[in-house]
Amino acid sequence: MNLTGIFVPLITPFTADDQVDRRSLAALAHEVLTDGATGLVALGTTAEVATLDPQERATVIEICAEVARERHVPLIIGAGGNATAAAVRALNELPEAAAALTLVPPFTRPSEEGVVEHFRVLAKNSPVPLIVYNVPYRTALTLSAETVLRIAEIPGIIGTKHSVGALDAATIAILAHRPAGFAVLAGDDVLAGPLLALGAEGGILASAHVRTAAHVELVDAWAKGDVERARVLGHRLADLSAALFAEPNPAVIKAVLHDQGRIATPAVRLPLLPASASALASASARLAFDLP
Numbered sequence: 001m002n003l004t005g006i007f008v009p010l011i012t013p014f015t016a017d018d019q020v021d022r023r024s025l026a027a028l029a030h031e032v033l034t035d036g037a038t039g040l041v042a043l044g045t046t047a048e049v050a051t052l053d054p055q056e057r058a059t060v061i062e063i064c065a066e067v068a069r070e071r072h073v074p075l076i077i078g079a080g081g082n083a084t085a086a087a088v089r090a091l092n093e094l095p096e097a098a099a100a101l102t103l104v105p106p107f108t109r110p111s112e113e114g115v116v117e118h119f120r121v122l123a124k125n126s127p128v129p130l131i132v133y134n135v136p137y138r139t140a141l142t143l144s145a146e147t148v149l150r151i152a153e154i155p156g157i158i159g160t161k162h163s164v165g166a167l168d169a170a171t172i173a174i175l176a177h178r179p180a181g182f183a184v185l186a187g188d189d190v191l192a193g194p195l196l197a198l199g200a201e202g203g204i205l206a207s208a209h210v211r212t213a214a215h216v217e218l219v220d221a222w223a224k225g226d227v228e229r230a231r232v233l234g235h236r237l238a239d240l241s242a243a244l245f246a247e248p249n250p251a252v253i254k255a256v257l258h259d260q261g262r263i264a265t266p267a268v269r270l271p272l273l274p275a276s277a278s279a280l281a282s283a284s285a286r287l288a289f290d291l292p
């Protein structure tokens with residue numbers, strides 16, 4: 001599977017009576033693909049997956065899979081957890097996916113050796129390739145570059161969503177020493193431009209619900225070495241992402257999509273709260289810029 005480009009981790013839109021809004025979800029999926037996204041991600045953090053019951057998760061997968069099939073694009077599905085055996089079961093229950101996005105086991109804080117073993121067992125028993133979601137500020141576990149590079153060597157692991165919150169020495173080492181066929185995808189929206197400049201193949205970026213084509217152009221500009229264009233685009237999009245993430249994701253993104261008339265309600269589920277009016281205004285003010 002080719003992991004080049006922008007993959008949009010879709011929000012889960014809700015109706016006024018708190019059901020999954022099937023129509024808005026399908027429409028959003030089509031819109032981002034029409035604007036150039038390479039593929040879709042279902043049940044990422046941005047989907048408020050922790051608040052969805054099993055039936056709702058199945059509904060989200062069904063809708064995203066239908067659009068992916070129709071548009072001939074890859075669908076990545078979030079699956080995993082901090083119990084290895086349960087994560088294996090979850091992977092084997094995925095109906096149809098090009099790959100699964102699997103979180104570094106959160107909360108438990110196993111040793112780095114334990115994390116490598118977790119991914120070895122998952123990869124050996126998964127029917128689909130795996131993308132490791134490395135997000136220390138959510139999992140409470142920071143992996144060394146050596147550990148990520150060991151995981152990268154495991155057959156069946158095809159990349160990482162790199163969301164470590166910084167462009168640190170480990171990030172540079174991972175990009176420099178990863179094996180062929182192991183993709184690095186930006187997962188921190190504000191840092192996407194610099195990570196692409198360092199050689200990342202693309203990104204799984206919630207911000208790409210809006211200005212999707214500009215995000216696609218950013219990947220393209222860095223890939224082609226069009227540095228001037230890439231820098232300007234990167235700066236504009238980083239400003240926009242910072243505004244979209246000014247409050248817990250995906251509240252501001254949902255507020256903007258609702259404001260644009262693309263989803264029926266801006267509703268998020270507790271413990272998330274709706275975006276403030278000032279966060280919406282600040283993000284909206286950063287939406288309009290000309291492509292360089």
Ligand SMILES: O=C(O)C1=N[C@H](C(=O)O)C[C@H](O)C1
Pocket residue numbers: 009041043044045046047187188189204205206207249
């Ligand atoms: O759901 C995702 O995948 C993403 N989640 C991140 C988060 O909410 O921390 C943000 C990123 O853009 C994609």
